[in-house]
Amino acid sequence: GGQPPVWRATVMVTAFLLASLLFRQAPAANSLGIAALVLLVVNPRQLFSPSFQLSFAAAGSLALLVAPLIARLHAIGTWRPTPEHPYPPQGPETIRRWAECLFWDERTFQREQKTSPIRFRLEKASLARTLNRFRLQPLVRALALSLLVSSVVQLAMLPLMIEYFHRVALIGIVLNVIVGATIALLGVVAVSALALSLWKAHLAAYPAALGRWLTDATVASSELALRSPTLSFRIPDYSGAGVFVYIAYWAAVLYLAHRLHAWRPLDPPAAHTWPPLIARRRERIQRARRWALGVALVLLALNLGLLITHPFPPPRPKGWLRLHFLDVGHGDAALLELPDGTTMLVDAGGEIGATPAGMPGEEEPEFIEDRPPIGEVVTSNFLWSRRLKRIDFLVPTHAHADHLRGFLDVVRNFDIGCVLLVRRPWHDPLFAAFLQEVRRRRIPVVEIRQGDRLRLGRTMTPQxxxxxxWPPPSDRQPETWENEDSLVLRIQYGDVTILLTGDIERAAEEALTVSGWELQSDVLKVPHHGSRTSSSEAFL
Structure with a gap:
């Protein structure tokens, strides 16, 4: 019953232990391949599982990119002339100096020189000598390699993160390092608490309290960092022909992994070991490979930019107005797409009785059900499928959770033009949480009232x-925003009319029927989900 990451790790460890028993080496890439083969033989459908893909992408980036890169940097940084490698490392000067800063041990080299029959000097990076002299090298190396590992894993998993979670978390590169160090510290604290509990139970409370504080601080700081719209943001995924962006990205990554494995920085130059004719031919091959490497790097950078920015606009069939009604279960959500690309989201669905995190006046529940909200898995996913990054108008019809709750996720996931409000129920906790999120993101709020005629879009004919x-004006803001005060909108595009009715009930329907407003429409969104309290015969 284990998940793919558990079985992957189990098979890889088993392969490594069996290789040790047979006096064989077990390269990480081979162990990873065996794990993938075993899992797919048992269940081929796992190939399309997000858990399988994410696990093997992360492990593959470590085995195919990180491990060989660190091994080559170590060889460059620790190089000194030996019979096996008499020539200096081949490669860019910047990489050589960076590797020396991480791995060159000046003190050990000086001790060896005192007993060596042949004494010589090596030109190493001055910063490497300084770090080694002041014993800062282990700290710098740990930090640099942690950032390197985190960066490579993030880049390798980026297409999958966008495809399945629509998230780009640049801050994740740093957070991985911080959280990893904190988890290591938590392990020490937990073992200390366990050991003390066997001796004096009351003494275990101190490391346990420290562990609780570290856990809370880590979660709070991570959530705070992920709220930054520049360091962590949501974007649409690519579909259709856009999938070639993923293919080109992965092709560039795999080619870089291939070139990394073929790179031998300590091999002697061809001119020193081959006859002139062969040396010239090998030099031409090396130039071609360097050119291909440059193309791969450019392709990787280009597709990385396309993945992060998603610059392609959503499809806009000329002259078409599109109205989408979303299946959000017990609730309402409707997306209006105008011919010029302007978008209006009327309600966003949600779960009745759901308590959004951070709602004013509500205590945090002791246990929170681990189920993604409707606004994330339905409303936001549909908007991303339409290639939308911005919603011009958010229009809640009233403050019930099955209409308003989803807006909390939409506001966090998209760039919002403005919010149109016909009521402000200040004492409603759900509405207060929504308005607090709107203000925190500095989204304009526009008050509308009965009789207002809003011109949507920019330059279109017809408009x-x-x-x-509905509802009629009120002298004071109500404490709640109930069904009877639901916003009723009549959309008109040329000769086509649409009536969006929210959750109004019979009393509001009767008032509208005798109000003199033009109600005749081509499309009617039935009030209150078609409940018996609405859709009276006179209104229909």
Whole structure:
């Protein structure tokens, strides 16, 4: 019953132990391949599982990119002339000096020189000597290699993170290092608490309290960092022909892994070991490989930019107004797409009784059900499938959770133009949480009222208009925003009309029927999900 990451790790460890028993080497890449083969033989459908893909992408980046890169940097950084490698490392000067800063041990070299029959000097990076002299090299090396590992894993998993989670978390490169160090410290604290509990139970409370504080601080700081719209943001994924962006990205990554494995920085130059004719031919091959490497790096950078920015606009069939009603279970959500690309989201669905995190006046529940909200898995996913990064208008019809709760996720996931409000129920905790999130992101709030005729879009002929038919003006802001005060909009585009009714009930329907407003429409969103309290015969 284990998940793919558990079985992958189990098979890889088993392969490594069996290789040790047989006096064989077990390269990480081979162990990873064996694990993938075993898992797919047992269940071929796992190939399309996000858990399988994410686990093997992370492990593959470590085995195919990180491990060989660190091994070559170590060889460059620790090089000194030997019978096996008499020539200096081949490669860019910047990489050589960086490797020396991480791995060159000046003190050990000086001790060896005192007993060596042949004494010589080596020109190493001055910063490497300084770090080694002041014993800062282990700290710098640990930090640099941690950032390197985190960066490579993040880059390798980026297409999958966008495809499955629509998230680009640049801050994750740093957070991985911080959280990894904190987890290591938590392990020490946990073992200390366990050991003390066997001796004096009351003494274990101190490391346990420290562990609780470290856990809370790590979670809080991570959530705070992930709220930054520049360091962590949500974007659409690619579909259709756009999948070639993923293919080109992975092709560049795999070619770089191939070139990394073929790189032998300590091999002697061809001119020193081959006849002139063969040396010239090998030099031409090396130039071609360097050119191909440059192309791969450019391709990787280009597709990385395309993945992060997603610059392609959503499809806009000329002259078409599209209205999408989303299946959000017990709730409402409708997306209006105008011919010029302007978008309006009327309600966003949600779960009745759901308590959003951070709602004012509510205590945090002791246990939170681990289930993604409707606004994330339905509403936001649909908007991303339409290649949308921005919603021009958010329009809640009233403050019930099955209409308003999803807006909390939409506001966090998309760039919002403005929010249109016909009521402000200040004492409603869900509405207060929504308005707090809107203000925190500095989204404009526009108050509308009965009789307002809103011109949507920019330059279109014919113009799309939205007329506010309900609720009537109120002298004071109500404490709650109930069904009877639901916003009713009549959308008109040329000769086509749409009536969006929220959750109004019979009393509001009767008032609208005798109000004199034009209600005749081509499309009707039935009030209150078609409940018996609405859709009276006179109104229909």
């Amino acid at each position: 799309v208009t939205a007329t506010v038919l």
